[in-house]
Amino acid sequence: MTALVLRDYQEQSIASLWAYFLAKGGNPLVVLPTGAGKSLTMAEWIKLVFESDPSARIVVVTHVRELVAQNYAELIGVWPEAPAGVYSAGLGRRDLGARIVFASIQSIYSKAFDLQQCDLVLIDEAHLIPRKSDTMYQKFLSDLKSINPALKLIGFTATPFRLDSGLLHEGDDALFTDVAHETSARLLIDEGYLCPPITRPRQTAAVQIDTAGVGTRGGEFIAAQLEHAALDPLTVAAIADNIVEAGADRKGWLIFCCTVAHCEAMNAALVERGVASAVITGETDQRVRDRTIAEYKAGQIRALCSMGVLTTGFNAKHVDLIALARPTKSTGLYIQMVGRGTRPVYAPGHDLGTIEGRLAALAAAKPNCLVLDFGGNLARHGPFDDPFIKKPTKGEGPAPFKECPECGLATGTATRTCADCGFEFPPPERLVKVEADDKAILTPDPEWIEVTEVSYALHRKAGGDGPPTLRVDYLCGLITHSEWICLSHQGFARSKAEAWWMRRAPSPIPRDVDEGYERVTEIDVPTAIKVRMEGRYTRVIAYSFEPIAREDAA
16 A cells, blocks of 8 residues: 655644644644645544544544545545444444544434543534534534533634634634634645636626525525526526536536526536536435436536535546536635635646646646636635635624615515505516626735845734744845744644744744744745735745746746
8 A cells, every 4th residue: 555645734734733732722623725635634633643542532523424435534545454433324334333433413413422432523524513502513512522521622624614603713602712723725726736716817708697686594695586586597598608618628517506496407508508417416316416426527427517515525626617606605605616626637747746746737637727607706705715704793783674665664675565555576686797707716826036035033022912923034135024933822823833833944843932043043944935915014925945037036
């Protein structure tokens, strides 16, 4: 068996987790983009925990059987003799006595007292845990904590936020306490680990489903009203025409739709245009679903129209066209949908151990994934690698209303018939709005800036509040860009500082900023950096330790 080698960011995530638990006792999150290898990272972490404590009991839980099987297989690939089992009705296994149990939440949520001892729960796709207390996740975790109050949780996700309640580790009733490690999608794109998503240049117009007449419930568009707008025959036909035209040289199309009926309509339109297309929704029979996905991965089916599934736990690397035929107010769902197309395909004959080799292999096999947005999602949520994250509100202020044109009665926006005079409000207007489909899906990539000198200093805030930091100044020509490394902090700040040190200097990592300052002569100096403006200041976002060609350096 070929030994699996962890990528640097995967090693950093494991080191950050270990440092987190040594420093404090919370329930952290690990944020890794879609395609970053969460399953392998979890497997290596579990193996490390068992090497430290062979008596540990670990449960790895998620919401779909595909992820249960994938996570279990990854651990067995890393550690064939692992004392692991599966508890999932969908997979036909009930290995409740294993030291490491991979489970679907639907099967195991009522089995905490059958499990008894549990020391650590790893939750894959942690953003899908509702904040409400009466859920399967909350029951399972509450029961486990009643048995072992010292139970620890680790959440793994690509999107550490919910539609209804913001960041997963914020708020009085948040299940998680901190982010122990985060790897950005942009870093993995720049280093050739992910395929970059792109949008169409300004060539032809793209159809947009107009949501002006669609109401909102629970923070998301009302499905029935959204379906009413999306099912307009002109809209369906125009979207299908647009996909067929744009996807002429694309291998795998994935179309996210509003409802089951919308999936059926889009599929029929694509088939009518000669496309080998199929539908997968939550209502699809499991055997049909498995067969359809297998045919899609084999290239026998070119397009899949999906609703409610395939946003998580779906791995088809050849997907190179994502059609967002579903307006959504969920930033997490937007990220998950686009992320289905960012898994890389590498052409043979390249050195995948270097950034240059990976980028060349990607360019030859799958240089990008085209994203067609028919729901205004790019404008609503921002770039894929730096989305807009809104803090949830508490519903303050007056509720929206509309007036009856006959009697003037104020009534709710979703009301169809006036309670006073009986006037029937017209249904939401079905509009096809034509707009240029050219909004950027990635933030602009800054150019490399050549570093001429680096200096270090101990930095303390005025008044002495907070731990000191290591200030790093990069002199780039006549301009200095600075960053502050938090070696004396705890939590996420300390984890980021450890990752920064590991990329530049030998172990061990300094215990605090004073030790770090004494050892600055050990630090490798970057030849160039990339910076991004944030208000009046700049933030250093990337480093190069290789020579930068003169024509490429700013």
